[in-house]
Amino acid sequence: MAEAPELHSHHEGRPLLAVFSATFFVRFAFGITVAVLASYISGSSNGLGQSTVGVVGIVAALSPVGEFSTVMFSGAAADRYGRFPVLFLGIGVAAVIFLLIALTRDPVLLAVANLGYGVASGAILASSLAIVADFSDLGERGFEMGRFDAMNLSGWIAGFAFGLGIRSVVGNSSLGVAFVIGAAILAGGLGFSALLLRRRPVPRGSPMYSFGKVAHHIFRKSVLLVTLPWLAIYMLIGTALVFFGSAASGVGIPLVELAAIIAVGGLLLVITQPLFGRLSDRFGRMRLMTTGASGFVLVMLFASLVVAYGPSVPLLVGLGASVIVALMYGPAALAALTDLSSEVGRATTMSIYSLTISVGMLAGLLASSQLYSHLGDRGLFIFFGALAVALAALTAARLAELRGHGLDRPTTPVL
Numbered sequence: 001m002a003e004a005p006e007l008h009s010h011h012e013g014r015p016l017l018a019v020f021s022a023t024f025f026v027r028f029a030f031g032i033t034v035a036v037l038a039s040y041i042s043g044s045s046n047g048l049g050q051s052t053v054g055v056v057g058i059v060a061a062l063s064p065v066g067e068f069s070t071v072m073f074s075g076a077a078a079d080r081y082g083r084f085p086v087l088f089l090g091i092g093v094a095a096v097i098f099l100l101i102a103l104t105r106d107p108v109l110l111a112v113a114n115l116g117y118g119v120a121s122g123a124i125l126a127s128s129l130a131i132v133a134d135f136s137d138l139g140e141r142g143f144e145m146g147r148f149d150a151m152n153l154s155g156w157i158a159g160f161a162f163g164l165g166i167r168s169v170v171g172n173s174s175l176g177v178a179f180v181i182g183a184a185i186l187a188g189g190l191g192f193s194a195l196l197l198r199r200r201p202v203p204r205g206s207p208m209y210s211f212g213k214v215a216h217h218i219f220r221k222s223v224l225l226v227t228l229p230w231l232a233i234y235m236l237i238g239t240a241l242v243f244f245g246s247a248a249s250g251v252g253i254p255l256v257e258l259a260a261i262i263a264v265g266g267l268l269l270v271i272t273q274p275l276f277g278r279l280s281d282r283f284g285r286m287r288l289m290t291t292g293a294s295g296f297v298l299v300m301l302f303a304s305l306v307v308a309y310g311p312s313v314p315l316l317v318g319l320g321a322s323v324i325v326a327l328m329y330g331p332a333a334l335a336a337l338t339d340l341s342s343e344v345g346r347a348t349t350m351s352i353y354s355l356t357i358s359v360g361m362l363a364g365l366l367a368s369s370q371l372y373s374h375l376g377d378r379g380l381f382i383f384f385g386a387l388a389v390a391l392a393a394l395t396a397a398r399l400a401e402l403r404g405h406g407l408d409r410p411t412t413p414v415l
Contacts, residue, residue: 025189031159066118075351146277235364277331292329
């Protein structure tokens with residue numbers, strides 16, 4: 001049977017607070033480990049040579065492989081057995097895997113471990129998004145997804161900044177401590193979220209949900225056109241997260257300063273994401289999505305200029321402003337995806353977000369690392385240019401689909 005509707009009241013705040021808290025702790029832990037992963041694998045904290053970029057890229061790419069190959073099953077499991085059991089199981093498994101990573105630097109073992117916590121990451125994200133969708137009404141979905149995105153992205157960035165700080169004060173031989181800290185944070189987040197839900201009713205799964213309905217919920221044109229732009233976006237983000245710290249060291253930016261800049265960016269996320277989500281509730285999903293996609297194109301333009309001419313103040317200001325505009329995309333697109341989902345199969349539908357971004361991170365890591373290894377900076381320009389064209393084309397296709405349904409105004413909230 002379907003989940004009890006009385007459990008979905010937006011006045012019940014504990015489940016949302018629990019998932020927001022768990023999201024921040026999970027992404028903070030992941031951010032720490034991503035910041036040190038390249039140095040941990042290569043054994044050097046002072047930049048990457050072209051000969052090591054390929055190895056780092058392949059090991060890091062195994063996490064997205066684990067995520068996209070299992071996340072649809074994780075979403076279906078959340079629909080059938082309940083959101084919170086899948087969420088908490090994913091967090092617990094990730095904590096154990098982080099501890100195992102701290103025990104080895106063997107690239108093969110690290111690749112296997114990365115594959116495992118990719119599986120856990122998919123379960124965490126699909127169940128979390130379904131919980132937020134369950135407890136938000138149509139007129140507030142953008143705002144709630146904005147709050148989720150704020151916790152998600154600020155956790156990533158704060159953890160990434162913290163990880164860069166660890167790299168600046170801890171010798172490379174002791175970098176394993178970053179993964180131990182990550183495991184502790186995951187365990188703490190799990191305990192805190194479970195405490196918030198103590199003796200509180202939460203939605204249960206639907207025993208009648210059929211795993212055979214996965215394709216029906218996911219492979220719809222409208223769903224695909226909302227989620228596919230994330231493919232291009234996360235090709236960019238995945239590359240930046242893995243290589244940004246080492247690249248910054250290579251052009252002379254101190255890690256402490258870089259960590260401080262990124263931490264300030266995390267604070268801006270907490271403010272802007274709910275605001276952008278509220279704007280999508282008021283003015284429409286597609287208007288915010290189109291503006292955000294344009295921001296990402298500008299991000300890649302300024303990133304190319306930084307690569308070509310160095311990190312001058314005007315270019316960094318332009319890059320920062322473009323990032324703020326790009327952040328409009330996330331909450332609006334997540335709310336649009338929720339609008340397209342049904343209650344019983346919601347986690348399955350939301351899992352395509354995780355599927356798309358994990359494929360994007362995998363493709364981005366492989367493409368950027370190989371292009372840079374063979375072509376140097378010119379390879380990065382080709383990479384950024386291709387992503388910009390793809391993002392513009394996908395946004396145009398979504399607008400054309402809306403007009404084909406007679407929804408020619410970009411302010412339509414639903415669809």
